Amino acid sequence: MARELPLREEIDDKFKWNLTDIYASEELWEDGFTKVEGLLKEVKSYQGGLTDSADSLLAGLNLIMEIEEIVSRLYAYAHMKQDEDTNNQKYQGLYDRAQGLYNRVASATSFMIPEILTLSSTQLREYLEGNQGLQLYQHLLKNVLRQKEHYLSAREEEILAMAGDLAQGPGNIFGMLNNADLVFPVIKDENNEEVRLTHGRYIEFLRSKDRRVRKEAFTALYNKYDEFINTFATVLNTSVKGHIFYSKTRKYNSALEAALDDDNISVDVYDNLIKTVKDNLEPMYKYIDLRKKILGVKQLHMYDIYTPLISNIEIKMSFDEAKETVKAGLQPLGEEYISLLEKGYNSAWIDVYENRGKRSGAYSSGCYGVHPYVLLNYTEGLDNVFTLAHEMGHALHSYYSNKNQPYVYANYKIFVAEVASTLNETLLIHHLLKKTNDKEEKKYLINHYLEQFRGTVFRQTMFAEFEKIIHQTVEKGNPLTPQFLQEVYHKLNKTYYGSKVVLDKEIDLEWARIPHFYYNFYVYKYATGFSAATALAAKILNEGESAVRDYLNFLKSGDSDYPINLLKTAGVDMSSPEPIKSAINTFNEFVIKLEGLI
Structure with a gap:
């Protein structure tokens, strides 16, 4: 009988991230969702008058940043809950709602940039000099004016924002097809035992010393993609068309x-x-x-x-050995960096092992005001030790940025x-x-x-x-x-x-x-x-x-x-x-x- 991946609930909690640091309960997530819907009504009062005065511009920007910060938290929680098990329809729904709200926010606030673009350089300078609070947004405002020729009217910007769900469609379809629907065949490993081929196991098989295993995994994986190749080509074609649509629209x-x-x-x-x-x-x-x-x-x-x-x-290293090895390797970055690395290790930032339906690969994610998170699909090869170092690099970059920058500049490029x-x-x-x-x-x-x-x-x-x-x-x-x-x-x-x-x-x-x-x-x-x-x-x-x-x-x-x-x-x-x-x-x-x- 083939060795299958464990279910999510079969993984020990000490190897799972703790998303309650974002929202202690899903009721609080719903409260945040409701709050954003209320603030979206309030933001309408600035439409058409955002740049009437420096005070109005500052208040409007502050409100928009508050909305964006909350919705980014809602989105972070929802997408990471879905990534725990992409087959879980409850969290598919939560993610879909978060993504929809994100696009509603983009639509409701789409007037911001066109109205900022009505300011001349002279007016902007006067506003910045006359209102100390606006200094916070100086880089944002100057960057908007840099791209002035590529922005559209307020109504056109609103339409583009409303199309956000459609633009994200190809990537979402690819994700569901690739992570949830594709079931790879069973192959025989080095010990001649039947093992289910998965995204996480594929690279491990390609590193096998047994050439038969490498070839069998390689052939089995791509034969499965070949079965759906017309779909993958169509989805990619549609995604590219979306990128081109937006580039042409913005001149x-x-x-x-x-x-x-x-x-x-x-x-x-x-x-x-x-x-x-x-x-x-x-x-x-x-x-x-x-x-x-x-x-x-x-x-x-x-x-x-x-x-x-x-x-x-x-x-090969166990996860505990990998943590210590990465810590030793990063000593040149100094005591402060190492103490933050240990904090990440010991505070449930990391979701370690692959389970059935879990999103493939690895990433660092999170939201402002909460520590970063890292998703892994850890196996004991050396590559995964480097993946831990890699993703913790992202995580600590986010930690430093969030601690030292206001929300508007925390999300580095x-x-x-x-x-x-x-x-x-x-x-x-x-x-x-x-x-x-x-x-x-x-x-x-x-x-x-x-x-x-x-x-x-x-x-x-x-x-x-x-x-x-x-x-x-x-x-x-x-x-x-x-x-x-x-x-x-x-x-x-x-x-x-x-x-x-x-x-x-x-x-x-x-x-x-x-x-x-x-x-x-x-x-x-x-x-x-x-x-x-x-x-x-x-x-x-x-x-x-x-x-x-x-x-x-x-x-x-x-x-x-x-x-x-x-x-x-x-x-x-x-x-x-x-x-x-x-x-x-x-x-x-x-x-x-x-x-x-x-």
Whole structure:
């Protein structure tokens, strides 16, 4: 009989997060929902007169921020309750209501920006000088005026906000199909025992030393996606059309330009990432060739990409061991950071193990005024130790930002979000390599770092190029058919992995299982974030206290300035290709180190 995942209630409570820190009861959640509905009536009184005076502008902004803060708390609770078990219809309903309320709030407050845009620069300056309270919103107001040409009339903004539920449809459909409806087949593990293939177990199977297990898991997973490939293509096509609709409506030249403008990031930054990585693929090819040689296979297949190269050692850790290892690795960040990390460990911030219906993957989430939360699907491989370090990086970034910024600037931009997470991973690998003298363990760890880099810089840049291509294709009026998507994905794999890998037909379907393709040009930030984190980690390890101080100030800055500027103050310039080149040089050095140990 196949080994199935446990039900939610079968997991020990000590390994579950405690969402009662957000709402002690669902009655309080309902109270918050009701309060927002009442405040939405009040906010109408500002429509048409928001900018009549500095006092009116301040009061209206304060009310809107109060509403947004409450609804973000409602949403956080609902989405995390649903993620505990996506089959639970009660919390599907709660999440749907929270999402609907979010869109109602966006619609009801959609007059805010068009009315702010009626202010001239002179009027805004006079308001800021005449009302001390408005100083809080100075960055917000100036950023709105920066994007003036892309905002519409109050009525048009309201219509766009009302369409929010429809815009979120493709991502929601993908999520339910991918997490709740897809049931993967049973396969036989290394011990010839029948085990249900799941999202959480898939990567573990691809790391198996047994090539049969790797191939069977790989084939079984993608055969299941192939059964629904027309649906996945249609949903992705619809999502891309939504991005393009909004970009055209707001008078941008492309969906890419529209997506980047919220962070005040130039399209050149995106294009430079792709160009810089593609111009420096030789170290990646060298690594792939080395992988083929070490594994001793005549042909290297895509299901051989993840398995550790060092077969006579395997680092596994219980969750308690993982916590202590991450804590030791992050010691360079100082006592304050470590004490906050321990607080997260000991205060039910983390939902640890996979259960039936639980959302796949890992993330950090939460809301203002409450500590952050981390969702894991922990298994005992080394990768999951790094995932813990990664997600706690996000969590403590949120903690610092929330503690040091008002609500309006607490939610830092995604462009900087991946810096804190990948910096933690970088410090952890340095710690693990430093503390061992065992040659085999060093090889294992270097291999792990190379895989981390491959997945975060090379693979995510390939994803970024795929996103750019599919959006440009639809912008030219062409559909995203399954055949087209598979052809594009095949060519990109050929470019990024080179000629030493057999491109199994199943890998052409990989785009169908990537949730990030619904996030509107999100993935490139993994690659830029990793590059920035590599530079900042080097500064912390080499310069010590002064670099830590600059870094913690960066974590505390939230969204109080544009992302590029915040990173510059921390010590790295991401408008330049240099951090990406430097990161790839580091990758190359690790490849050479591994060659030297073989």
